[in-house]
Amino acid sequence: MGTLADVYTVGRTAELTGVPRETLRKWEQRYSVVAPARTEGNYRLYDDEAVRRLTVMRDLVDSGWSPREAAKRVLAEPTGTVSVLPDADSPLSQLDELAACGEDFDVVRLESLLDKAFAEGDLAVAVDEWLMPSLVRLGEAWQRGTVSVAGEHFVSAAVLRRLSQAFHQLPHPEDGCPRVMVGLARGSRHELGVMAFSMVLRSRGVQVTYLGADLPVESWVDTVRALEPAAVVLAVPTVEDLPAVREAVQAIAPRARVLLGGAHQGRVEGAEPLGHRIGEAAADLADRLVARG
């Protein structure tokens, strides 16, 4: 993150989330999913975190949840993850620790926190129950101003290092295993979700060709042609990523199956949404591909 987040009017928020204005007001008044600030003229102003929450809420409602249940889920854990955690002493139950490291720049504490979380057994559980909710808290701390831009970069860089290390250390899947290409569209830099997804996918016996952030559409197409993967996975972490992801999906879909993750995954036609739980989605895709292969 660089500068402070933008704010949006109710009309713009309706456009960004695909939720009609009336419904936005209802979700605020009945379920308190968001608490928009007001202008002097009493117009509502929504911030980026509100847009993200409303988008996750809309996805849950679209997939059959009642608004009441969806709101409870979004409020319990803003990522839409379930907050049933192992036990109080486990690092997995300490969701504010990661953000706290962004305040004191203590690299020893940060790296040992990451090591402990990933040593707790199932990688998919560590990602869904701890890493992703902790990253949301980090974003909120940045928005409140308790974590600086440098603090947020310090933490997210360490997370990327740790995920990359875990990925690297996993055994290579055998020849003939299904191959999946994973990365982000042009201009898109929120890499931690796709990297975590790649790590879990590889741990389940899939050959992952990880292409990283900010890949131009022409490179996606050329590489899909050359490698003929069983599937291609991208993410839509912010609303600003939508045009580039839509362009990439249109170009790739005639050649390969495209699947999407990230908060705004439900807003792209021609691709299959993977849901909001990275570990579960990766394990599920691996099962589907390995069973077929």
Ligand code: B12
């Ligand atoms: C770390 C971080 C960064 C780092 C990223 C480092 C890296 N190497 O990845 C850096 C510093 C680069 C960064 C930059 C920016 N950031 Co930033 N960032 C974050 C932060 C704190 C965590 C991001 C993250 O990894 N989230 C992962 C999960 C937690 O997020 P998610 O997208 O909601 O996804 C959920 C699911 O869909 C699923 N999921 C995610 N990915 C995938 C992938 C697959 C395959 C699957 C199945 C599921 C899945 O997991 C999540 C949990 O359920 C978030 C806070 C937040 N709430 O996310 C802000 C946040 C995403 N950033 C934000 C902003 C505004 C920016 C900047 C525009 C700031 C600026 N002015 O420069 C730039 C844009 C960069 C760009 N061009 O893309 C906003 C985005 C709001 C919006 N517009 O939609 C957020 C939400 C902060 C906020 N609360 O306002 N950022």
